[in-house]
Amino acid sequence: MDVYEQIDIVIAGAGICGLATALALHRKGIRSVVLERSETLRATGAAIFIMANGWRVLDQLGVGSKLRQTALPIEGSRLVLLDEGKQQELPFGNGETRCLKRSDLIEILAESLPHGTVRFGCQIVSVKLDHSTSYPILQLQDGSSIMAKVLIGCDGAKSVVADFLELKPSNLHTICATRGLTTYANGHPFANEFVKMKIGDTFVGRIPITDELVFWFVVQQWTSKDAKVSQDSKLIQQSALESTMSFPIEITEMIKSSDPSTLSLTRMRYRSPWNLLLAKFRKGTVTLAGDAMHVMGPFLGQGGSAGLEDAIALARCLAEKMSPTNPSARERKMMVHEIGEAMDQYVKERRMRVVQLSTQTYLCGLLWETPTTSLLVKFACFVFLAIFFRNPTYHTKYDCGRL
Template sequence: MATTDVDIAVIGGGIGGLTLALALRQRGLEAEVFEQADALREVGAAVAIAANGSRILQRLGLGDELAAASVVPTSLQYRHWRSGAVVAEHPVGEAYARRFGAPFWGIHRASLQRTLSEAWGVERLHLGRCLVGVSDRADGVVLTFRDGRTVHARTVVGADGVHSRVRRHVDDSAPVYSGTSGFRGMAPIEALPSLPSPSAVQFWMGPGGHVLHYQVGESVNYLAVLDGPRRWPHQAGLTDAGPGELIGAFAGWHGAVRDMLEAVPQSPRWGLFTLPSPLRWSRGRSVLLGDAAHAMLPHHGQGANQTIEDAAVLARCIADAGPEGYESAFGRYERLRRSRTRAVQRASWDTSPVLHLPDGPAADVRDERLRGLDGWLGWIHGHDPDRAIALPLADAHH
């Protein structure tokens, strides 16, 4: 079977791979996207796109379509687990867009994926292509797929997620279990008459767990996170939970939380893993992007947003360096992204223990800090990669 020659091969047709491909095209470069699935299906129920991600998608010309498919939350609220009292609240909506220069969107993953894939088109999207081998050559990289076909690429981008085959070629480190796990669900709003402010992004905080939810369409998307189990039975992924395990863990919590968790069938239990930033983000002509480089916990809703940031920066670096400047492009990209993604990873990792405090003095200190959240998390949502590229490296991750 003949080997196909391409300039840039993007492995993974998810949010990161397609955003990168579109950003490269905007700069006059064409890529070929290889996706192992035989169709681009919804993965997960919903995704929150903060200003640091939406500003990039707007620059790619997707703003109007994504805004039409999204719900803009009214506010961000933190609530007490049992009483439901609002501990801290911050406006989102127009105030958020003015503050950070771009909107906050709650959107179905399927809608985001569809918008990206339709913008990219089918001509350079290759489905059913599961990567099984990566080997370096002096003039590029040979990619071997399960169907027996091979591709010779001058540049390879691994946007293939936490279990990235490209990452195993670049840096063979394993995901790390956080000691926490989650359950996901999408509950119809009409089934939740007791839920206060369903259009707000809300964190319910309590001993040993928290629940995050926000509106997407006519439903509320939730993630319920619990401490444990102490050890996860396998390396990442899902495991079955016993009947009633989720609702049993939230005994004594506010009725609105319990109504939401009971409104839909219990999901599998999802082990929450992070992927430490590798010692190097590239090897030869192969480079990593998004979860393949720095999978993070979901507690700041930044997985997709950091991947989108990566895509914007990598496209700029590749375009600026020229066809054979991959070494300088990859080095610049890593320098610009490493410290920022590590900081967001660390902030996400530290969030569970803070949200899971029992009532008492430590929780009181946390609540006071949450009332000043704008200054606490503004560095995440206000980030603009175009501005960061022009800054000295010491300041670029803020």
């Protein structure tokens, strides 16, 4: 007979979404275990823009006030078209906007969880269904197995749990982003604004996090050499410097002085809006959240916040079925069909939100991927955006409800 460790709720992946989901469940009095393949918390990507909808979630998770102390509010945004010598104000949501250091966000979420919730060095290699119980069995890299009553895949864009649900693999954009952090020991001279600069097809973004710390990114076409470059922080820095040679000296100086340990080069991925509309996001007691469900390009800066919203919606739906007023839940007997109902409710709540976000993001992405997008397609994108997303920051008003 096979021997498995048995765990009630397993969350795959200790990224932003996995940790937020574990914390949302914990706030509802429900224990979970997060399995993370890395040996430590990962904060790849240096920093993350969080707008009003994300802050509503962080407040409900009880970490908002602590995180506010780590980052300044951002007050506006502008685009500088350097080769045309023009600049324009960009639409900016009305609510709170800050750029958080990813390590601050991840660490504060993790330290709010009960000790031992996250298990490191636990890579899930496959998931199968146990036909006698209908529960998922997780096969780990070290040869051990876990039977979970509930499995939530928060394992990112190349999710093993999404493979189990037979979802199509995520698609690749033709563009990539280099991201990093630069510390100015005597304070930086920049205003509290998100500035995007453009020359040709290369964009540079700059956002202050504190009076001393600045987050920056460079977006450009992905080329065949980038796979090798992305493995080495020195090569990443060198490549970012080469791409920004024609930008103002303050930009090249910022990249030169960046902390190598914060540098990353990532090719962007997305799940298409029509795939999100039609996909089955639940099988038995297994579902997805965060990038595993709806990875999207960063053109709206909403991927992470959408994952935070998932955490609240999923914890609320599961907790409703497990509440003490529900007789079967009083005994904490998690029946397959009840968990399935809770997950279906969660998927129903989230589907149209993520379809809308990913549609707007997808259209913006087609405009960013300038060399590969024909004029006709670009025109169609403008028309769709003008008709369906007249207020481009409307998505920041979304409230995913109480936990």
